[in-house]
Amino acid sequence: MSSVCPMRSEGRGGCREGRPTDISSLRGVPSRCGRRAGLGWRSPWKVPCGHRDGIPETMAEGDNRSTNLLAAETASLEEQLQGWGEVMLMADKVLRWERAWFPPAIMGVVSLVFLIIYYLDPSVLSGVSCFVMFLCLADYLVPILAPRIFGSNKWTTEQQQRFHEICSNLVKTRRRAVGWWKRLFTLKEEKPKMYFMTMIVSLAAVAWVGQQVHNLLLTYLIVTSLLLLPGLNQHGIISKYIGMAKREINKLLKQKEKKNE
Numbered sequence: 296m297s298s299v300c301p302m303r304s305e306g307r308g309g310c311r312e313g314r315p316t317d318i319s320s321l322r323g324v325p326s327r328c329g330r331r332a333g334l335g336w337r338s339p340w341k342v343p344c345g346h347r348d349g350i351p352e353t354m355a356e357g358d359n360r361s362t363n364l365l366a367a368e369t370a371s372l373e374e375q376l377q378g379w380g381e382v383m384l385m386a387d388k389v390l391r392w393e394r395a396w397f398p399p400a401i402m403g404v405v406s407l408v409f410l411i412i413y414y415l416d417p418s419v420l421s422g423v424s425c426f427v428m429f430l431c432l433a434d435y436l437v438p439i440l441a442p443r444i445f446g447s448n449k450w451t452t453e454q455q456q457r458f459h460e461i462c463s464n465l466v467k468t469r470r471r472a473v474g475w476w477k478r479l480f481t482l483k484e485e486k487p488k489m490y491f492m493t494m495i496v497s498l499a500a501v502a503w504v505g506q507q508v509h510n511l512l513l514t515y516l517i518v519t520s521l522l523l524l525p526g527l528n529q530h531g532i533i534s535k536y537i538g539m540a541k542r543e544i545n546k547l548l549k550q551k552e553k554k555n556e
Contacts, residue, residue, distance in 0.1 A: 372462045378438025381445035392526035
């Protein structure tokens with residue numbers, strides 16, 4: 296959607312008359328998907344005051360800049376994954392265990408795939424080639440077949456909101472991964488000895504585990520754990536056992552303090 300800018304801003308040098316402006320390209324403005332989800336339009340020309348609820352202007356500007364950047368990245372990802380919307384919502388329901396038979400179904404499908412791999416016993420090059428070929432076919436066929444299978448006319452506001460949340464979580468996960476990667480290089484620059492010792496010990500432990508456990512079995516355990524992780528987190532199973540572990544550790548520490556006294 297394009298529109299002609301109707302006003303001039305003397306502080307910003309004004310806008311050129313008759314020049315179309317793409318509203319969705321402005322920073323902080325959600326895309327067509329975001330507006331369809333009911334997200335508000337945030338003006339990029341809003342000037343913050345000196346203090347906002349006791350927060351300094353620089354902090355408020357930093358928070359607004361981060362929020363606007365997150366909204367822009369989320370909107371861009373929504374546009375890129377628009378053809379995968381129905382599939383992502385279905386996968387989200389399965390991974391969050393909305394039905395009781397979803398966990399055994401996940402384990403059954405993963406086990407079947409790895410049994411086929413074990414039976415065929417492909418080489419590394421053949422396995423990678425088949426995996427990339429499958430991704431290319433999915434990238435081509437899913438946007439074409441998904442609307443016909445699920446029905447794009449049934450797309451509701453609630454589904455759009457959930458799709459927006461999924462894309463936002465993906466952007467946040469990507470940011471965390473990039474943040475940890477930057478912290479790793481920061482550790483390398485500030486504390487090179489600790490960095491090299493940590494990397495050597497970690498990689499040696501991973502190499503030892505890989506030597507003790509069969510590669511296919513180890514990959515199967517990792518893939519199954521990653522696919523079951525969202526459901527475990529959604530139903531509070533992880534937090535439950537973490538809380539139990541913390542209580543046991545606290546009991547042991549208290550018993551040790553009593554013995555020392």
